[in-house]
Amino acid sequence: MAPANDSDTFDIGGDATVHRMGYGAMRITGPDIVGAPDDEDAARDVVRRAVELGVDFVDTADSYGPGASERLLREALGENDDVFVATKAGLLRTRDGDWLPHGEPDFLENQALCSLDRLGVDSIDLLQLHSPDPDTPFEDSVHRLAELKDAGLVDHVGLSNVSVDQLESARDIVDVATVQNEYNVANRDHEDVLSACEDYEIGFIPYFPIGGGDLGEQREPLEAVADDHDATVRQVALAWLLDHSPVTLPIPGTSSIDHLESNVAATQLSLTDDNRDRLA
Numbered sequence: 185m186a187p188a189n190d191s192d193t194f195d196i197g198g199d200a201t202v203h204r205m206g207y208g209a210m211r212i213t214g215p216d217i218v219g220a221p222d223d224e225d226a227a228r229d230v231v232r233r234a235v236e237l238g239v240d241f242v243d244t245a246d247s248y249g250p251g252a253s254e255r256l257l258r259e260a261l262g263e264n265d266d267v268f269v270a271t272k273a274g275l276l277r278t279r280d281g282d283w284l285p286h287g288e289p290d291f292l293e294n295q296a297l298c299s300l301d302r303l304g305v306d307s308i309d310l311l312q313l314h315s316p317d318p319d320t321p322f323e324d325s326v327h328r329l330a331e332l333k334d335a336g337l338v339d340h341v342g343l344s345n346v347s348v349d350q351l352e353s354a355r356d357i358v359d360v361a362t363v364q365n366e367y368n369v370a371n372r373d374h375e376d377v378l379s380a381c382e383d384y385e386i387g388f389i390p391y392f393p394i395g396g397g398d399l400g401e402q403r404e405p406l407e408a409v410a411d412d413h414d415a416t417v418r419q420v421a422l423a424w425l426l427d428h429s430p431v432t433l434p435i436p437g438t439s440s441i442d443h444l445e446s447n448v449a450a451t452q453l454s455l456t457d458d459n460r461d462r463l464a
Contacts, residue, residue, distance in 0.1 A: 205434055
C-alpha cells in the first residue's frame with residue numbers, strides 16, 4: 185500500500201482537481217432512496233452548505249430516486265461550474281425499491297441522456313458504470329460509455345463494484361478515471377482494487393465510508409483514537425480513509441447539515457503513527 189500524502193486534492197482523470205472529501209447525494213432523496221424528500225428546500229440547503237464548506241466533488245446516480253437526487257443537485261447548484269458532479273448509470277429500480285444491474289448499452293445511453301437533462305449540463309463530468317451486469321458482457325457496457333465520451337457527452341468514465349480483472353479489461357477500452365467500491369476501516373475486501381488504482385493513479389471512491397455505522401471489531405480502536413483527538417468515531421473513520429491512500433475520495437452522505445459539517449471537519453484531523461497502528 186502506498187503511503188498517504190498530505191495533499192487534500194486529487195486530479196480526477198489527471199485534469200480535474202477536486203478536494204478529496206466529497207459529498208454523496210444519495211440521502212437527499214425520499215425514504216429507501218425512493219422519490220423526493222419530504223422537505224426539498226432542506227435537501228437543497230445541505231448541498232449548498234457543502235459547497236460553502238469547500239466541497240467541490242459530489243456523487244449521485246440516475247437510480248437515486250430515481251432521478252430525484254440529480255434534479256435536486258441541479259436546482260441547488262445552478263450553473264456552478266466549480267463543482268464536479270459524478271453520476272452513475274446501470275441500475276434499474278423496481279417498484280419495491282430493489283436495485284437490479286442492467287448494463288445493456290442502449291439502456292446506459294438512455295440513462296446518460298436523462299442525467300444530462302436532469303443535471304442541466306452539456307456533458308457529464310464523470311459517468312460511472314454502477315455495477316457489472318451478469319446478463320450483459322462487461323466489455324459491451326464499457327464500450328458504450330467510451331462512445332459517450334468520444335461523442336462529448338461524458339468527460340470522464342468511471343466504474344463501480346468491480347474487480348481488478350474487470351478494471352484491467354475496462355482500461356483496454358477507455359481511460360478509467362475512478363473506481364467506486366465498498367471500502368472502509370472495517371471492510372477492506374477491495375484492498376487489491378485500491379492498490380491497482382494507486383498504481384494507475386485512478387481515483388478510488390470508497391462508498392459506505394463508515395460502514396453504515398457497523399464498524400465491527402474496529403469500533404473499540406476507533407473510539408480510543410477518537411478520544412485522543414476529541415473527535416467522533418465517524419470523523420476518525422473518514423480521516424483514516426484520507427490518510428490510508430493518496431487516491432481515496434470519500435463521499436459520506438447525509439441529509440443533515442450538522443452531520444455534513446462534522447464530516448468535512450474530519451479533513452482537519454491528522455492521525456499519528458500510534459493511531460495508524462491501532463487501526464491497522
